[in-house]
Amino acid sequence: MIGGIKEVLLALVLVAVSIGISYFRKLDLEKDLLIGTLRSFVQLIAVGYALELVFDLNNLWLILLVILIMVLVGGQTAGSRTKGSLKGFTISTFSIGVGTFFTLGALLLLGVITADPKYVIPLAGMTIGNSTNAAALALERMYSEMKNKKDQIEQALSLGVTSTQAVEHSFKATVRAAMIPTLNLMKIVGLVQLPGAMTGMILAGASPLQAVKLQIIVVYMLICAVSIAAVITSRLSQSTYFTKYHQLVIS
């Protein structure tokens, strides 16, 4: 059986291989690898205990709190990639939160999943992870659109259109860029990549068909959450580059 402490310790051999490569090739990564190994061990064990507790208590408020903390961490991660990090954090946290709660809420309302933490929390994790990537990509792309297309945007503004009309092209490009990883996932899922949820279920002993059904739900859920996060992040971040008089402000 996979998952005993003995197996975990044996898997450390693979880390030793990696450290060996770093040592002999003089990559100077041994310290980072050791810290990373220790950190991931401690983090995952702590999360394991925390999830055990949440699963045992099965309390709705506790589930919501866990999801909220995950959303905040996602928002911080996505927001930290922008210059105005407080605005980036606020925008990405809001958009990730809306995407996540809307998607999970819809799955619950439709009766696809039950309000059981063992379903809700892993699905929330996947949703938030993918939405975080989408929000980070949207923030970065919108910044480069504003910077690189300044002349085109100002030309449009000078003709008396609103800032939203002036950046419509950039807005679409940003949303598309933010959704590309999820769209690619949809195209290759099962053919090239066996995604985490499916792999996990198969490893845990579920039949491949059962795993596939869950994975299909996950893919649909991700595309919905990512669309929402990408659109909201793009629109809100766009608005931070303009004054109320439709003047482009970018350094």
Place this chain on the structure above:
Amino acid sequence: MFKIELKKVTRKRAVKEGNNLKEMEVLKGVDLSVQPEEICTILGPSGSGKSTLLRLINRLEEVSSGSIHLDGIDIKELEVLNLRKKVSLVFQVPVMFDGKVEENLRFGLKVSDEKSDEEMEKCLNLVSLDSNFLKRDSQELSIGERQRVSLARTLMHKPEVLLLDEPTSALDPTATLQIEKLIKDLNQELKLTILFITHNLSQAQRLGHRCVILIAGEKVEEGDSQVVLQNPNNPLSQKFIRGELVKEEK
């Protein structure tokens, strides 16, 4: 047929100096009055604040102090989107939006297609282009054609004032003369008030009823184009006209 007045207009901007941001005055208390239907050229070396002046009138930027008036009304009291349609800015490098020329001409308009077709042909004629241009891909136009389409696109909004930021700087001599003639025709036919930025002294003489010389953000001289450009009073204007003024001077 609008009169434009600038009253002690100052524009400050944060500029990077090493790792620090330093506030710099791009325009320093500029007073200027442009009469209705007048062509006023603005001359000055690079970095003297000429483009900023036009951006302030089009309200792409805000004045730091002072005020700008259009027919006696502070532009801050006007709805900004309407202001930009009435006071149109044509950029040094004409930017074409993706698509055909007709899509560029229709940009930002809310008129019926039929009316829009007539208007488009009329505006293209005003810039000496025929209606065949409507179906041309805007990205495949020459720089001279782009500048004409850019002017036509501006005219679709029926402006009262044209702000032209060195519209001929990228053009060859023939295209430059054609655009100059076009500007004069538009001024006479449509009774437009025109502010025209140029580096070219002879162009200012050919075009402008009046010229203004801006140096390091200050208006140093203004008056009849022929008089000012041939016999400038201000020592800095004299140096600029002789081509002896470097940007850092003053």
